[in-house]
Amino acid sequence: MAFTNLKLYGRPLSSATRRAAVILIEKKVPFEFVLVPNREHKAPEYLKKHPFGQIPLIEEPDGFRLYESRAIGRYIAEKYASQGTPLLPTELKAKAIFEQAASSELANFDFLASQAVKEVIGKKREGLTPDYDRFNEIYSELSAKLDAYEIILSKQKYIAGDEITLVDLFHIPFGSSLVTIVPDVFEKRPNVSRWWNDISSRPSWQSVKEGVHSTA
Numbered sequence: 001m002a003f004t005n006l007k008l009y010g011r012p013l014s015s016a017t018r019r020a021a022v023i024l025i026e027k028k029v030p031f032e033f034v035l036v037p038n039r040e041h042k043a044p045e046y047l048k049k050h051p052f053g054q055i056p057l058i059e060e061p062d063g064f065r066l067y068e069s070r071a072i073g074r075y076i077a078e079k080y081a082s083q084g085t086p087l088l089p090t091e092l093k094a095k096a097i098f099e100q101a102a103s104s105e106l107a108n109f110d111f112l113a114s115q116a117v118k119e120v121i122g123k124k125r126e127g128l129t130p131d132y133d134r135f136n137e138i139y140s141e142l143s144a145k146l147d148a149y150e151i152i153l154s155k156q157k158y159i160a161g162d163e164i165t166l167v168d169l170f171h172i173p174f175g176s177s178l179v180t181i182v183p184d185v186f187e188k189r190p191n192v193s194r195w196w197n198d199i200s201s202r203p204s205w206q207s208v209k210e211g212v213h214s215t216a
């Protein structure tokens with residue numbers, strides 16, 4: 001059946017679904033939230049849309065589909081460049097710095113933060129006992145990365161410069177989960193703390209923090 005609004009497939013509290021939703025909200029793109037019940041992301045119907053069987057996924061009225069929350073963010077930020085919060089730089093060197101920050105977010109933050117969150121929150125959710133020695137190992141590596149964040153953020157307001165970009169928003173879901181495990185994880189470093197308070201208090205995050213819902 002034909003539909004008019006963009007659809008966001010996911011689960012309300014999934015980190016990657018909330019990452020995509022924050023960007024849709026920042027860019028003022030109304031969306032219909034489509035719940036993918038637990039395990040249905042591995043069902044044949046869903047695998048036809050997303051061969052890796054993950055959430056989120058967006059689908060547009062013309063049939064265009066896209067998965068990977070960061071790719072969704074880039075697509076939406078570029079398609080709707082003239083509305084909502086500008087989230088992508090346009091000048092060559094600013095774009096290069098943005099790409100540097102985007103690669104760094106994946107390699108230096110997400111890589112460790114996702115493991116830390118899975119070790120504690122993921123295991124508890126599955127009824128398993130977290131391995132806190134393992135968590136502490138990951139956390140100590142992550143702390144060294146946050147020292148580098150402190151240096152970067154002592155010179156500029158946001159991770160890719162003085163303007164907010166997609167990269168800042170990419171950090172929020174796992175950052176927020178980390179705070180539930182180690183409440184002062186960002187507070188120990190003054191510039192990281194300023195940055196975290198700024199991005200995590202944005203209305204876009206506040207509106208999806210407790211669960212994504214349709215905005216259309």
Ligand SMILES: N[C@@H](CCC(=O)N[C@@H](CS)C(=O)NCC(=O)O)C(=O)O
Pocket residue numbers: 014015016017041053054055056067068069070
């Ligand atoms: N890199 C992907 C990660 C997606 C992802 O891991 N989604 C989780 C939920 S937050 C999921 O679908 N997990 C189920 C699975 O991987 O089988 C993205 O950013 O979209």
